Amino acid sequence: MTLITSEQIKACRAILGWSIKELSEQSGVSISTLKRIEQRSGYPHCRIENIEQIRATFENTDRVHLPDSRTVVIIYLDDKAIIE
Secondary structure: OOOOOHHHHHHHHHHOOHHHHHHHHHHHHOOHHHHHHHHOOOOOOOOHHHHHHHHHHHHOHHHHHOOOOOOOOEEEEEEEEEOO
């Protein structure tokens, strides 16, 4: 699985309208870990399992696709990409 950046995590939360608490509940990653991840820019310094859980949570919404670390986010509405 490709790593994602803190900026991508924040962008996905904003797009989905999720608080850190909601992401924590959906992903199983603790609130304190999520706050620590979002405080630093770039690639998070945490267990890879946490990043995999966060990424899978976003992609399982079917509204967000994170192809690689160079793309901030792609949102799908009605099968059309509206932001790339």
